[in-house]
Amino acid sequence: MQHTNCVVENVSDKEEPVMIVNKECKKSLNELNCHLHPLDTIASSARVAQKNIDGIMTSHLHGKDCFTANTVLQMNKLRFKDGKGDRKSFVLFLISTGLHKGLIAHYRGNRLHAFFHLCGTYHEHHSIFVNFLGTGTSWCGLRSALLKEFLSTTCHIEMQVLGLFGKLLFGPWMHRLYMSSESEISHVDAIGEIRGVLQGLRERISDPMSLFWMTADFFGHDLNNSDRTLRALTELP
Numbered sequence: 001m002q003h004t005n006c007v008v009e010n011v012s013d014k015e016e017p018v019m020i021v022n023k024e025c026k027k028s029l030n031e032l033n034c035h036l037h038p039l040d041t042i043a044s045s046a047r048v049a050q051k052n053i054d055g056i057m058t059s060h061l062h063g064k065d066c067f068t069a070n071t072v073l074q075m076n077k078l079r080f081k082d083g084k085g086d087r088k089s090f091v092l093f094l095i096s097t098g099l100h101k102g103l104i105a106h107y108r109g110n111r112l113h114a115f116f117h118l119c120g121t122y123h124e125h126h127s128i129f130v131n132f133l134g135t136g137t138s139w140c141g142l143r144s145a146l147l148k149e150f151l152s153t154t155c156h157i158e159m160q161v162l163g164l165f166g167k168l169l170f171g172p173w174m175h176r177l178y179m180s181s182e183s184e185i186s187h188v189d190a191i192g193e194i195r196g197v198l199q200g201l202r203e204r205i206s207d208p209m210s211l212f213w214m215t216a217d218f219f220g221h222d223l224n225n226s227d228r229t230l231r232a233l234t235e236l237p
Helices: 012-025 034-054 067-080 087-096 112-124 126-133 139-150 153-179 187-204 208-213 228-233
Strands: 005-008 030-033
Touching: 034 067, 034 112, 034 153, 034 187, 067 087, 067 112, 067 139, 067 153, 112 126, 112 153, 112 228, 126 139, 139 153, 153 187, 153 208, 153 228, 187 208
Parallel strands: 005 030
Antiparallel strands: none
């Protein structure tokens, strides 16, 4: 048996056949839920590529992922976890700077669109977060370690690139295929559309800087010029 992937709906009763196949064929199949599996592949590849760029540089945070993935995950701990984090201080900081206290979405390493969205948020408000991390204390030196990552040019540029992909690809993908009741599309009908998106990505490989001047996302929808996060992300580093 050569196949290693299978597409299943994200419900428990569809997992039983996969378990039987795994047992009978002594194979471990990857369960790819609906049309999220290309996003998973793209996200994993992006993080591996950035980890290779990180090279021999040492991160100040725990984690074996690229600098930015570690940073986003640890920022979520600072925002939401008692003990390891500093929830009250974080919320007071958001309110005092005029930012919405729900600005930071929950992320535990598995919500792909949230990861790319958060990269855009941290890039847009980079100087504000640097100021926050440079004040106060936190258990185990988490805040000071995060500050060092935020001040890293490598991490800052990684956030910008990943945040831009969030605006051009991940956000539109989730909206088009999962969140829009007005434009519902079947999984079969979406195959051709996804192929077109992936082809658009391949065409950008020869000229990656063109991402900064795109006027439409990879689904062909016009970008919102009044989007402040998008404007910050499209400023050349």
